Amino acid sequence: MATKTVEFQVTRNPEAGMDFRPAAGPIAPVEPDLDSEHMLINIGPQHPATHGVLRLVCELDGETVVRVIPHIGYLHSSFEKLGEYRHWNQIVPLTDRMDYLAPLIYNCAFAMAVEKLMGIEVTERCKVVRVICMEMDRIFSHLLWLGTTAIDIGAFTPFLYAFQQREKIYRLHEAYTGARITTSATRIGGMMADLPEGWTDGLKAFLDDFPKTLDEIDRLLTTNAIHIGRTQGVGAISAEDAVNYGFTGPNLRASGVPYDVRKDRPYYDYETYDFEVPIGEHGDCYDRYLVRMEEMRQSVRILRQALERLPDGPINVEDPHISLPDKTDCMSDMESMIHHFKLITDGIPAPPGDCYFPVEGSKGELGMYLVSDGGPKPVRWRVRPPSFVNLSVIPKLAEGHMVSDLIVINASLDIVLGEIDR
Amino acid sequence: MSDQQKNPFEIVERGPAFSDRLEVAPPPAGGAEDAHPSVAALRERFPDAVRRAEVSAGDQHVVYVDPDANLEVLGFLKTDDAHHYDLLVDVTAVDYGGGLPLQVVYQLWSIPHRRALRVKCELPLERLHIRSVTGLWNSANWLEREVFDLFGITFEGHPDLRRILMPENYAEGHPLRKDFPLRGRFSRAEQTRRALSQDPKDYYIPEELEVGGAPSLPEALRPRTLEDGSEG
Amino acid sequence: MGLNRDAQGEAGAAVTPAGAHGGHRGGLFGGGGPTFLTTKLDFIINWGRRNSLWPMPFGTACCAIEMMASAASDYDLARFGMERMSFSPRQADVLICAGRVPYKLAPVLRRIWDQMSQPKWAVSMGACASSGGIFDAYSMVQGIDTIIPVDVYIPGCPPRPEALIYGLMMIQEKIRGETMDRRVELRAEDPYAAGAPRATPEEIAGLTGPFGNSTHQNQGSGRGPKDRVHRPADRIV
Known part of the structure; x- marks a missing residue:
């Protein structure tokens, strides 16, 4: 497996102790007999530094965090219950409202899980288009993380730079799907539509321009003394603990565990793309930052390769029981109209059984667990939420740190509350 | 289509589905297969606990385990070197409705062996408790709390079994059960009234209120805690 | 997009006839109606207010991301005097509720609204905040106007930044029409209503009933009965 350790361009913070906790500063710790x-x-639920409506109740000794108790559920929108009332295709619009930072990854993950359950093999073109969508949204999500985390650390400029690039992806989203965030791009057995003409040129232009901005942000942050001081040695977790606590995604890889669903449980020919999985070694906020920065570069690599190999041909499977017929055919051809009507009113029945399908989301392993009893609607639609599990580690990470470090740790986990609370 | 030609009002009168009566067909069992090395090992080592095994969605192996033996089986799967499922990916539950048992589903993944396994425990509706696996994997902590919150399954030995997504004093039941109506049991006006009439003390758990040398907990706050939250 | 607030009917009318309103009827010259001085003063005050609105971003979900995009360089809310996102409700003028609001969050929203000092306005951004959107389910508030008074509703899922900016401009337009003469009427607030729902139970029942597609949300899957409909009458009240 091609993995890559993030090269540190700077020396570690000399003040950090062996366990990467900050050593006692010049100010003597408060004696207990005081x-x-x-x-x-109480921080939140409406607080700009909690990245949503997360609520953290902290027990403090002076300014040191003794205990953090996260309270979630302030954005519980009953996605999974709503899913039980909808046809497979009707669930797609729910998925992108779940993680509004990387909507296309969620669209694709859901469609892939249903196709796995039904045993549908999508076309080659659809596979590559979905890879493009997912890698583009990985950048999309990491950029927002980068901008907001930089704000939490005290740097405002990266936010503006990141959002300039995000606006370009917004435009690509809009050109393809018609919406900026709520894309709903996938359908069972294919995509909503084929890529519009000239869309790949727009993506190429973005890929040429984006690494420059990334380097600029890199220069602003990676060797910045304040950034290093705020993140190195903060919120460190060992590899063993990280696995035990269920970390996945960049957070896990920052601790040195090279687990990436794209490499370990490959889907859509990810094993044939040439890319590396960056891993860190200390598992602190700084390594998480480095891993995500490197992941964006790797995503650019994958996108370039995918654009090169994008094959021609149909994007939807040619099965009238799965894919909607062409609208023109519906108006002129009796059989197409019947298929259209049956698909819309009855939905696509799935074979009885269950299916768990994981993909590498921008925040970690995103699993879709579907249970079907043979009908056109799921009996149970469960999303394995990566940031839900990642967030549950915050009491352990923040213990013993300062309150200001708690904000940085929370930011470095890259959470999205829509998916945590569902 | 034939269903939709019936009188729609008849269906309205029928009301929501029942959890205690059989209305839907039971989920069919897939073909059992022991091709998975861990499944074979489990059958050999826990012949009584393994109820059946099946293959789902083509290549996904599922083992049905006696709920009383869940801790032993999962502990073996985690600690044994030949299996070593070190990542507990997910804990969730499935309610098929119609009086069928609730399933607790564990998704396991072994990073060194690159192998996946799904373990299911079936809990009859009258006995909705199972032992917690937080001692094996810390990631089970919040996942089990979520199952408790949304399905009402009690996890014995869980360090902090409280509602996690719904408010602590949520009185309408467990939302993901099939007998729970989509829009809740109360009217919207009642739901709004309840949401807004919360005491600020409802926002904190008892341990938090004891911080800062608060003497002892007011008696009025006690009923909200663990045991009582189960059928809140 | 529409202007709506129960307490005031005729937003946009700069000069209102004297005696039409109870409450405050002062004037520098003349007996109680608006005069040259008061209308000039109104103009100056409203000009100042509408060009230095400080938003209180109550962002929860997808709409909050669009709100952030509006504040970033491409759309630049600062052009409207709104660059200071006031995360403290005490120093804010306009509450932008962006995103879905579950019942668990409802008391938080109400408290933030109560904490804001007058004059204050509320914008409901997006379908979920305005009506519950696609989330007609057990945990969601079906429109924040059951909880707080709303001045401007912005449709969209999520609304584009242009739509948000247009909505905020409608707030500005509304401020332009305010007059001191109706100060008490516009700005009166019942201190005992703090923390309570804005709407009565009957109003809530009327506002939150299933409509459109959500009446067709049938139970369950597969071989179970396919066409079970939940109507308000099904529910235990």
Whole structure:
């Protein structure tokens, strides 16, 4: 497996101790006999640094975090219950409202899981188009993480740079799907539509321009003394603990575990793309930052290769029981019209059984678990939410750090509340 | 299509589905297969606990395990070097409705062996508790809390079994059960009234309120805690 | 997109006849109606207010991302005097509720609204905040106007940044029409209503009933009965 350790361009923070916790500073720690009382501080649910409506209740000793108790559910929108009332294709619009930072990954993951359950093999062109969609949205999501995390650390400029690039992806989204965020691009057995003419040129232009901006942000942050001071040695977790706590995605790889669903459980010929999986070694906020920066570069590599190999041909499977017929045919051809009517009113029945399908989302392993009893609607639609599990580690990561470090740790986990609460 | 030609009002009168009566056909069992090395090992080592095994969606192996033996089986799968499922990917539950048992589903993945396994435990509706696996994997902590919240399955030995997504004093039941109507059991006006009439003390759990040398918990707050939250 | 607020009917009318309103009827010259001085003063105050609106971004979901995009360089809310996103409700003028609001979050929203000082306005951004959107389910508030008074509803899922900017400009337009003469009427607030729903139970029942596609949300899958419909009468009240 081609993995790549992130090269550190700077030396580690000399003040960090062996366990990557900050060593005691020049100010002596408060003696216990001062009889100081612990204090309760409530952060959120409406707070700009919680990246959504997360609520953290902290027990503080002075400014040191003794205990953090996260409270979630402030954005519980009952996706999974709603899914039980909808046909397979009707669930797609729900998926992109779940993770609004990387909607296309969610669209694709859901469609892929249903196709796995039904045993549908999509066309070659569809595979490559979905790879393009997913890698583009990995960049899309990491950019937002980069901008907001930089704000939390105290750097505002990367936010503006990142959003300039995000606007370009917004435009690509819009050119393809008609929506900026809520894309709903996939259908069972294919995509909503084929790529519009000239779309790949727009993507190529973005790929030429984007690494420059990334390098610019890189220069602003990677060797920035304040950034290093705020992130190195903060929120460190060992590889063993990271696995035990269920970390996946960039957070896990920052701890040095080279688990990437694209490499370990490859789908859509990811094994034939030439890319590396960056891994860190310390598992702290700085390594998570480095891993995500490198992942964006690797995504650019994958996108270039995918654009090169994008084959011609149909994008939807040619089975009238799965794919909608052409609209023109519906108006002129009796059989197409019947198929259209049956597909819309009855949906696509799935064979009884269950199916768990993981993809590498931008935040970690995104699994779709579907249970069918033979009907056109799921009995149970379960999303394995990567940031839900990642967030559950925050009490362990933040313990013993300062309150300001808690904000950085929370930002470095790259959470999205829509998917945590579902 | 034949269903839709019936009188629509008849269906309205029938109301929501029942959890205690059989209305839908039971889920069919797939063909059992022991091709998976862990499944074969489990059959050999826990012949009584393994109820059946099947292959789902082409290549996904599922083992049905006696719920009383879940901790032993999962502990073996985690610690044995030949299997070593070190990543507990997901814990969830499935309600088929119609009085069928609820399934607790564990998705396992072994990073060194690159192998996946799904373990299911079937819980009859009158006995919805199972032992917690938080001692084996810490990632089970929140996942089990979520199952408890949305399905009402109690995990014995869980360190902090509270509602996680719904409010602590949510009184309408467990939303992902099949007998729970989509829009909730109360009217919208009642739901709004309940949401807004929350005491600020509802926002904190008892341990939090004890921070800062608060003497002891007011008696009024006690009923909200663990045991009582199960049928809240 | 429409202007709507129960307390005030005729937004946009700069000069209103005296005696039409109870409450405050002062004037520098003359007996109680608006005069040259008060209307000039109104103009100056409204000009200042509408060009230095400080938004309180109550962002929860997808719409919050579009709100961030509006604040970033391409759309640049600062052009409207709104670059200071005020994360403290005490120093904010306009509440932008962007995204879906579950019942668990409802008391938070209400408290933030109560904490904002007058004069204040509320914008409901997106389908979910305005009506519950596609989430007609057990955990979701069906429109924040059951909880707080809303001035401008912005449709869209999520609305584009242009739509948000247009909505905020409608707030500005609304401010332009305000007058001191109706100060009490426009800005009166019942301190005992803090924390309570804005709408009465009957209003909530009327506002939140299933409509459109959500009446066709049939239960379940597969071989179960396919056409079970939940109507309000099904529910235990």
